[in-house]
Amino acid sequence: ADELLSHLSKTHDTTNGVHSGVLFDQANKKILVFREDVGRHNVFDKLYGWALKNHVEISDKIIIFSGRCSSEMMLKLGRMGISTVAAKSVPTTLSLNIARKLGITLCARMAPGSFCIYANPERITL
Structure with missing residues (x-):
């Protein structure tokens, strides 16, 4: 996530003041x-x-996202119908609980070669 988003986000490289995200099609990679x-x-x-x-x-x-998924953002993802989000930063406890209840797979702490699955891991295959 870090490498992908930094490659795409020249504004972040310059300002260190924006968030970025991608909508990723896993079937077509x-x-x-x-x-x-x-x-x-x-x-x-x-x-x-x-x-x-x-x-x-x-x-x-x-959705692959550069920041932290707050509880409000998890509710927004639920309304959008997104089943999986991968975020760079650690989620809040409330967002983690909401992800579990809404059935959203929540991955975070994205780093080269590693990540943590915080909620609903059944969608993740390695």
Whole structure:
């Protein structure tokens, strides 16, 4: 996640002041769209807006995100219908509990060669 997002986000490299995310198609192993914004929530909104505008089903896609998934963001992912999110930073306890209840697979602490699965690990295959 770190390498992927830093490669795509030249604004973050320059300013260290934006969040970024991608909507990833796991079946075809490709990035569908990349978005960035100063607001964490706005990144999710931009990814979702792109999917709606382009009539892309996202329930089987993954959001890879540069920041922390708060409880509000997990609720937003639930409304969007996203089943899996991979975030760079550690989730809050409340967001972890919400992910479990909503059935969202939550991975975080993304680093080269490692990550932690915090909720609903059944979607992850190695």
